[in-house]
Amino acid sequence: MTFKLLDHESVPHHEIIEGEEVAVLLEKYAIDKEQLPKIRFDDPIVLEIGAKIGDVVKISRKSQTADESFYYRLVIDAVV
Amino acid sequence: MAKMKDAEIQAMIQDLPLPKNILKTMQADAVSVGVTEKEMQEIIDRVMVGYKLSQIEACDAAGVVAAQSIGEPGTQMTMRTFHYAGVAEINVTLGLPRLIEIVDARKIPSTPTMTIYLKNDSGLVDEDGKADYAFDRDKAQSVAWDIEATKIDHIASVTTDLAQMKIVINVNEKAMNKRHMVFMEIAEKFKEKIPDAMVEVSEENFQIDLTPKDQRYRDLLQLTKKINDITLKGIEDIKRVVLRKGSDTEEYVLYTEGSALKDIISIPGVDMTRTTTNNVSEIFSVFGIEAARNSIITEATNTLREQGLNVDIRHIMLVADLMTSDGEVKQIGRHGISGEKASVFARAAFEVTVNHLLDAGMRGNVDELQGVTENVIVGQPIKMGTGDIRLIARTIDSDNPNLVKSVEKKTVRTRSQKNAADKAELAGSVQVSKDDLISVETADEVDDDEEWDDNVSMDIEETVTEVVEEEPKKRRGRPPKAKAEDEE
Numbered sequence: 146m147t148f149k150l151l152d153h154e155s156v157p158h159h160e161i162i163e164g165e166e167v168a169v170l171l172e173k174y175a176i177d178k179e180q181l182p183k184i185r186f187d188d189p190i191v192l193e194i195g196a197k198i199g200d201v202v203k204i205s206r207k208s209q210t211a212d213e214s215f216y217y218r219l220v221i222d223a224v225v
Numbered sequence: 226m227a228k229m230k231d232a233e234i235q236a237m238i239q240d241l242p243l244p245k246n247i248l249k250t251m252q253a254d255a256v257s258v259g260v261t262e263k264e265m266q267e268i269i270d271r272v273m274v275g276y277k278l279s280q281i282e283a284c285d286a287a288g289v290v291a292a293q294s295i296g297e298p299g300t301q302m303t304m305r306t307f308h309y310a311g312v313a314e315i316n317v318t319l320g321l322p323r324l325i326e327i328v329d330a331r332k333i334p335s336t337p338t339m340t341i342y343l344k345n346d347s348g349l350v351d352e353d354g355k356a357d358y359a360f361d362r363d364k365a366q367s368v369a370w371d372i373e374a375t376k377i378d379h380i381a382s383v384t385t386d387l388a389q390m391k392i393v394i395n396v397n398e399k400a401m402n403k404r405h406m407v408f409m410e411i412a413e414k415f416k417e418k419i420p421d422a423m424v425e426v427s428e429e430n431f432q433i434d435l436t437p438k439d440q441r442y443r444d445l446l447q448l449t450k451k452i453n454d455i456t457l458k459g460i461e462d463i464k465r466v467v468l469r470k471g472s473d474t475e476e477y478v479l480y481t482e483g484s485a486l487k488d489i490i491s492i493p494g495v496d497m498t499r500t501t502t503n504n505v506s507e508i509f510s511v512f513g514i515e516a517a518r519n520s521i522i523t524e525a526t527n528t529l530r531e532q533g534l535n536v537d538i539r540h541i542m543l544v545a546d547l548m549t550s551d552g553e554v555k556q557i558g559r560h561g562i563s564g565e566k567a568s569v570f571a572r573a574a575f576e577v578t579v580n581h582l583l584d585a586g587m588r589g590n591v592d593e594l595q596g597v598t599e600n601v602i603v604g605q606p607i608k609m610g611t612g613d614i615r616l617i618a619r620t621i622d623s624d625n626p627n628l629v630k631s632v633e634k635k636t637v638r639t640r641s642q643k644n645a646a647d648k649a650e651l652a653g654s655v656q657v658s659k660d661d662l663i664s665v666e667t668a669d670e671v672d673d674d675e676e677w678d679d680n681v682s683m684d685i686e687e688t689v690t691e692v693v694e695e696e697p698k699k700r701r702g703r704p705p706k707a708k709a710e711d712e713e
Contacts, residue, residue: 148490148497155501155519156512166473183552190513204515209538219515221552 150193158205159190162217167201171219184218196220237265269334270366284613286548286597291540295525297323298534315467315480316502323528330548330556332506339463342475343368357476358494365468365477368494370404372481373466375458380404380411385449388393390440392449396431404458411457417453418601422448435641459486486511509554517554521545568592568600 150156162170164224171178186189186198195204200220208214228235234255238248251272255265281287303320318326318336326334345359358364396408398628411427423436435452436711438442456679465482481665484502489495502508503524509517523654525541547562548555555561563575569585569592585592594600 150512153512153516154499155508155523157515157519159515165710182546182550184514185552188513188552189511190515196278206515208244210246210542212246212249214244218552224276 150189156184156190157207159194159196160193160195160203160205162203163198170201178219181217183221185223186220189213189224191220200221210225227261229262229265234260234265235261238269241273245271247272247276249621278558282610284608284610286609287543291543294414294540295529295536297545298529298532298536301534302529302532303401315465316483319509319528319531324525327505327528328544328548328557329526330554330561332411333503337462337483337502337504337507339479339481339484339486339489339500339502341368341372341479341481341489342496344494344496347475359496360476362468362477364494365479366493367405369466369468369479370480371459371492371494372463372489373459373465374404374456374461374483377452377455380406382453382458383449385445386443390442390445391434391436392434392445392452394435394452396433398431401431406458414455414457415452418617419448419451460485462488473545506554514549514552514554518545518549521548521554562670566596566598568594568596570597571596571600572604573686574598617671 151159165179181201184196184202186196191202194202198220202218202220204216204218205215206216234252241248243251251268260268273335293636295616298323302324315325315338316336317338318334322335343358343365345357358368368654376396376412381394384393384395388395398408399410400418401408407501408428408431409426412424412428415433415435416424419435421438423434425436427433435448437447437448460483463481463483463484466478469478469480470476471478484504484507486500486502486504486507489500490497501520505517505520505524508520521611522538522541522545524542526536527536529536529541544557548557555565557563564572566572566575569581569590573585584590592599594603596607597609600607
């Protein structure tokens with residue numbers, strides 16, 4: 146059994162969100178996609194879940210203050 | 226009135242825009258007390274009000290508050306660098322130097338250390354050989370030997386024979402066996418690593434003789450040095466491993482001096498899902514940006530707590546979010562957050578003032594004066610608190626073309642402002658109530674070649690019946706991280 150990075154206790158759950166969900170998210174915060182926080186395409190977790198540049202990744206953080214909170218990152222090229 | 230069923234309470238609260246832990250507490254409390262639907266509605270209303278009050282104010286200087294909240298306790302921290310914390314023998318940097326290390330995002334901390342947890346798949350605790358690595362001392366120790374870098378002076382005595390120009394290594398059999406090593410493997414390692422020396426192996430005496438190719442004194446000394454540097458077993462970067470029982474469990478945990486997460490993954494017996502290091506950039510390269518953020522938070526909180534200082538975790542979370550928002554760990558400083566501000570003045574105000582002004586002058590840069598620092602420098606009101614509230618008036622009186630025109634003008638301008646918006650700006654969102662109407666557009670917002678006279682301003686008060694709140698976040702290009710913070 147190979148070790149999955151997402152199994153590590155300090156790595157929160159990452160998932161790719163698409164289409165409608167992205168639109169709802171951007172509408173909610175009234176921002177453009179480029180204004181989201183970023184995650185690099187060569188980030189180990191991005192490679193593991195197979196996200197491509199331009200995808201939006203939803204991260205379900207285990208928060209000490211809110212139990213669970215959602216964070217969103219846009220997959221970008223490493224060269225900014 | 227009938228008490229509500231659990232499922233009904235659940236249905237009532239599940240879609241509320243509240244953090245999960247508040248919902249959980251509400252649910253549990255309501256169930257244990259037993260409430261009617263009317264009471265539940267009352268509870269929900271009050272919780273919503275209380276939650277709103279507990280949120281940060283719009284346009285509040287969250288970053289400044291965070292900086293001060295970490296900075297003030299920082300003044301009470303010890304300047305002393307070294308400390309033996311928790312684990313005996315393993316030396317870790319603590320106090321102020323450690324905190325600086327974290328926010329500076331150093332590639333390698335001054336005392337890297339790993340905490341390695343061991344596998345416990347069988348779940349057995351008793352020590353009759355059946356227990357898994359985590360609870361069997363011998364198994365745990367053998368993992369430790371696999372990790373710790375073994376050099377020749379750990380297992381043998383090395384003497385330099387000047388008369389015969391050779392190095393004599395006498396391997397201590399006991400020490401060698403203790404580390405589960407085989408003599409011939411050690412000898413092979415020497416042959417492999419030092420190809421330009423004569424290696425004579427005597428298996429019955431556990432003796433290895435090394436002779437440099439050239440019979441020169443200098444070569445002999447160099448060879449001695451080389452021998453001591455060779456890693457015979459274990460991971461090069463890990464100088465020492467200490468085996469300890471956890472503080473509140475019977476589980477064995479390994480603490481290391483030196484850090485090499487990538488190499489640890491392949492060691493059998495290591496529970497990789499819990500193993501960590503205090504090297505944030507190493508975590509970033511192995512586990513990604515989100516794990517790095519978590520690491521910054523835990524490292525910073527632990528450093529502060531160890532000194533007896535209690536800083537609210539939200540401040541540290543804001544710093545960690547800021548450092549990781551661009552997908553890589555950036556330092557708070559000249560080469561990171563502060564150095565990447567859009568405004569020339571803001572950068573010049575921080576460090577290397579002359580360089581920034583000179584570069585900006587040569588390139589002909591324009592400062593859009595969007596942030597706080599640059600507006601303080603030029604003496605304008607800053608965009609924080611009430612200074613960050615702007616309104617657009619839309620008249621429904623179409624007889625007054627003057628007013629409509631000024632509104633259009635404004636909209637065009639804000640678009641360009643949006644593009645130039647300062648990335649690192651931490652202003653809050655704008656929320657305006659009807660009471661705030663006093664601060665409607667003033668004279669300087671009107672087209673330059675139009676005279677602003679009292680008539681028009683009177684018109685505003687009379688004709689503005691509908692005030693449109695501009696979408697604040699869109700306008701300002703504000704990163705959504707502060708918003709995410711609100712939710713937490």
